[in-house]
Amino acid sequence: MKIDPTIYLIDDDAAIRDALMLLLNLRGMSAEAFSSAEYALAKLNRESRGCVLTDLRMPGMSGLELLAEINAREISLPVVLLTAHGDVATTRAALRGGAFDFLEKPIDEDILVDVLTHAISEDARGHQKRLQTETQLARINTLTQRERQVLTLLGRGLQNREIAIELSISPRTVEVYKARMMEKLDCSSIADVVKMSLLLDSPGHG
């Protein structure tokens, strides 16, 4: 399922929502506006693609709280914060909290579009990478116990002979497992195999 990247604009000020929506649409960007962080959260999920552009200071949930909530829900969208003040403490808190960028009102349109474009492509790249990882993990899951062991040991840099000793099987059998494993994982070189083996230990696994 392919989802178009969307800019999720959140600002309690109706005029700002209206003006920014108009501007973004004119610049050919697809955007959706929300008057509060709570409304936006009701819409956002892990499948959402694009980025979040939110005001920092709002009645109810603030921009910083929204950022924390997005992180907590493992929504991978980059968050760009809008604020009226060049408040150092808030900026630091936002960046530490994993904000993608920080824009001061009134916003320079070129910078806004530039930052949003970057955010969207960052999101797409991240998404692509996650998709790829997922595919590879799915492939690893098709391996048998023995094939998985061979993958692990190859990843540690062991030779066929050493693997045979480690697993108490003949080197020839190791060759067979290795060939089958590489076929299942769609690997053409040992370098690819080592890369795949890293996924076995990565926290994203499973």
Added chain:
Amino acid sequence: MPHADIRTSTITPLVRATPWLIALYFIAHVALDAVSYVQPVLKLGITPLSPQTGLVLAFLYAYRGNFWWVAAAFLVSEVVIRGIPMHSWILPLQAISITAVYQFAAWLLRKKVPMEGVATLSGTLKFIAVASVTAIIAGTVSVGLYTLSNLIPADQFPSALARFWVGDLNGILLLAPLLIRFADTPLLLRAILSRPAAFIGVLFGLFAAFTLVFLVGNPGDLRFFYLFFVPAISAALIWGVPGFLIAALALQISLVAGVQRLAEVAPLVDLQFLMSTLLVTGLALGAVVTERENSARLALQREKQLRDSESNLARASRAATTGELASTLAHELNQPMTALVSYLRASEIMMADGGRNDARLAPTLRKAADEALRASDILRRLRNFYAGRDPQLESLDLQPIIEKLVEALRRSERAGVESIVIRIDHDLPAVNGDRVFIEVILSNLLANALDATAEQPNAIIEIAACRSGKTIHLSVDDNGRGMSEQIRRDLFKAFVTSKADGLGVGLAVSRSLAEACGGELLLAESSLGGAKLELVLPIDAVRRESP
């Protein structure tokens, strides 16, 4: 004028005296005893003048571990000055027992009546009591020993004791406080010299009294002694305890000098009893004066501290308000500016689009203009507030103010204005308030309500004004989105309340304006399901009384 502040200095800790100081004490003790060896009883150390007792008490009071030095000084004085042969156990025993009495007195004073207390009446009276008892005990022991060893005939015991007692008492009262507070002397001298006329007056008074008592008429006629009271009491009244003590010291010295000059004519012991009376009176009076001066100075200090802290508070709150306002200003102005800039940039893009968006151009520019107006409106309101003028309270009818405001909103075609309902009691009394302040508060409340109901399909905003006792409650209620618990809690803080569409300077400012009018701004329970804010204003008293 600097005064000898003998109250605020702390009690000095009990320390060991240096060898030099002990030597100095020793010499001073013997010297004082030698100088004051006048009109003795049977060549014994029983004179009506014993300034060394004040020195002993002060020395034991200020330094520890000098018991044997003091006892030795007593003994040496007896032997050297009076040439009493060391033929018996009487002299060492006498020296040791007197020293013990004084050591106990010093301990008692330090524990119960520190010399700092001589600045108050009660402290002074206690000090006098301790001094009297000390002199009595020391005298009884000393004279008793002389009597027991037949150095004094038994029938002379009472008169010898009286001499001994008055001499010791005067010595203690006069010298102990002066010596113990020796560190304050420069301060005291400055205080005395700061009033030169009074100083010369007191000096002249002493001299005149001395002349009358010892030189004019019957030399040594005690009838004139009361004349000494005039300068001594004056000194007490002008400089308190320390001033009096210095005057009394001068008096004591002149008394001794006078008596020496007249040789056997005047009985010094009678003079010394008069002197005791003068000392007790002067000390008590001086203490009252010092106490009053100190408490007056303390009150002045407190008042100044209070004033300082008040002005600090005012300054801090003013700074906080200004800072808060500056921050609010930045936020409030940035909102319309952001929208304005975006609308204008959008218009620019539309114009460059070659006619495809021409239809949208006009409304966009119109919106941009609205935002510019919104910005200028915020600025105007902030400027009004920054003018920071005092409220001009006057008798006001609320109805025209409310109607004028709603009418202005209507003219500005503000969205949602048609949902405003006005309900005013028909016989509503006039309020006492500032017209502009009330207008600013009400327009803030209305702007809030309009914001809150902007997305409500059946929006209702109710402005109500009714009387309640001596106040009028002007409320703005709506059926909008209401407020979260957190917002309710922080409602009147500037940051929290500064919302989007033109709240202006925030509820915090509205509340301070309400308070400036002698009223208050409260969050009430909404009967429409949204938020209700209530401005409580006092009824105009003058208009209320008239029919």
